[in-house]
Amino acid sequence: MPPFRLVKASNDAYSPSYAPVVVVFGGTSGIGRAMTKRLAELLQGRVHIVVVGRNKPEADKLFATLPTPTSFGPSSAQPKSEPECTREFIYCDLYHMSNIHRICTEILSRFPKINYLVLTAGVASFGARCETDEGIDKLFALRFYWKFAAINDLLPGLRVARDRGEAASVFVCLGMGNGPKIDFGDLGAKTKYWKGVRPIWQGLSYGDLALALFAERDPEIAFTHMFPGMVRTEANSPQAVSNPILKFIIWLLLPLMWLLFIPVDVSAENMIYGLLNGEKGFFQRNTVGDSVGPRNVNYSEREKERFWEHCMQTTRSVPK
Numbered sequence: 001m002p003p004f005r006l007v008k009a010s011n012d013a014y015s016p017s018y019a020p021v022v023v024v025f026g027g028t029s030g031i032g033r034a035m036t037k038r039l040a041e042l043l044q045g046r047v048h049i050v051v052v053g054r055n056k057p058e059a060d061k062l063f064a065t066l067p068t069p070t071s072f073g074p075s076s077a078q079p080k081s082e083p084e085c086t087r088e089f090i091y092c093d094l095y096h097m098s099n100i101h102r103i104c105t106e107i108l109s110r111f112p113k114i115n116y117l118v119l120t121a122g123v124a125s126f127g128a129r130c131e132t133d134e135g136i137d138k139l140f141a142l143r144f145y146w147k148f149a150a151i152n153d154l155l156p157g158l159r160v161a162r163d164r165g166e167a168a169s170v171f172v173c174l175g176m177g178n179g180p181k182i183d184f185g186d187l188g189a190k191t192k193y194w195k196g197v198r199p200i201w202q203g204l205s206y207g208d209l210a211l212a213l214f215a216e217r218d219p220e221i222a223f224t225h226m227f228p229g230m231v232r233t234e235a236n237s238p239q240a241v242s243n244p245i246l247k248f249i250i251w252l253l254l255p256l257m258w259l260l261f262i263p264v265d266v267s268a269e270n271m272i273y274g275l276l277n278g279e280k281g282f283f284q285r286n287t288v289g290d291s292v293g294p295r296n297v298n299y300s301e302r303e304k305e306r307f308w309e310h311c312m313q314t315t316r317s318v319p320k
């Protein structure tokens with residue numbers, strides 16, 4: 001585990017010769033927002049940012065805090081011909097795969113090259129199984145399936161970056177091989193749901209295996225699954241829950257949570273380290289960015305094929 005000052009120094013040293021294109025699903029809050037801000041700061045604004053989510057006002061607030069390349073001093077190495085760096089918000093409710101396919105087509109038409117695809121959107125909630133009109137459990141859709149659809153759809157953009165010799169990296173903030181074995185007898189948690197525990201728990205492992213399989217298919221691209229630990233974000237605030245009893249308990253625990261949980265800026269620094277380190281292949285990283293894998297992705301070829309087909313069909317994706 002590198003000391004935090006080395007993590008920060010490593011991030012600070014990142015200085016590509018081009019302005020990277022970064023697409024962030026979840027940049028309107030918490031870890032995704034903090035990562036976007038930090039990335040823009042260390043690149044001194046010289047980065048194209050596309051934030052996907054539902055909350056435009058929050059995205060606009062974020063964009064207003066980011067440095068612009070024109071804020072460089074006269075000694076800046078910024079070439080005069082550099083086109084203006086994009087700050088763009090794209091609305092998408094991730095419960096529906098059709099939404100994802102639509103906006104990914106839009107993203108690729110405007111940004112044919114993608115250097116970093118950062119996927120932090122998600123909530124961990126519990127309750128009864130509830131299917132969308134596409135037949136996917138809502139909780140599972142938000143835990144895992146949208147990520148599969150978005151990665152698959154945006155692969156052409158990442159391949160363009162890779163073919164240019166630039167960074168091409170997919171980063172998912174959630175797990176690191178710490179889930180259970182995948183239950184191939186109940187893919188999609190259709191029979192055993194346990195009030196949402198199964199999609200939450202199995203979703204970690206689905207993410208691991210999906211990223212490992214994407215890495216097998218596109219070995220020149222980096223696919224990282226990183227576990228954030230417990231981080232001080234909106235997700236852990238009383239506002240995040242509707243149940244009044246739970247809300248009250250969170251209020252009571254707030255001082256303790258604030259003491260024990262990782263500050264979001266520290267988490268974002270570690271996450272950026274995980275994003276920038278690892279040129280190609282499959283990575284599973286712990287809270288501080290150590291590579292700990294491969295873990296929990298050891299399945300038979302038949303199981304892998306079955307899982308891939310399940311994901312393709314469930315998300316109504318086509319191979320890209």
Ligand SMILES: NC(=O)c1ccc[n+]([C@@H]2O[C@H](COP(=O)([O-])OP(=O)(O)OC[C@H]3O[C@@H](n4cnc5c(N)ncnc54)[C@H](OP(=O)(O)O)[C@@H]3O)[C@@H](O)[C@H]2O)c1
Nearest residue numbers: 026028029030031053054055093094121122230231233235
């Ligand atoms: N914070 C922790 O302690 C912790 C611990 C373990 C795992 N995690 C996981 O890490 C990830 C990031 O957590 P966080 O703390 O940064 O969460 P957060 O602050 O609550 O942010 C969640 C993000 O997900 C987006 N989102 C939620 N539902 C959406 C939907 N239906 N469509 C589109 N976007 C949606 C939100 O965007 P909108 O603006 O559209 O609402 C928001 O940007 C999550 O997957 C979380 O489960 C967090």
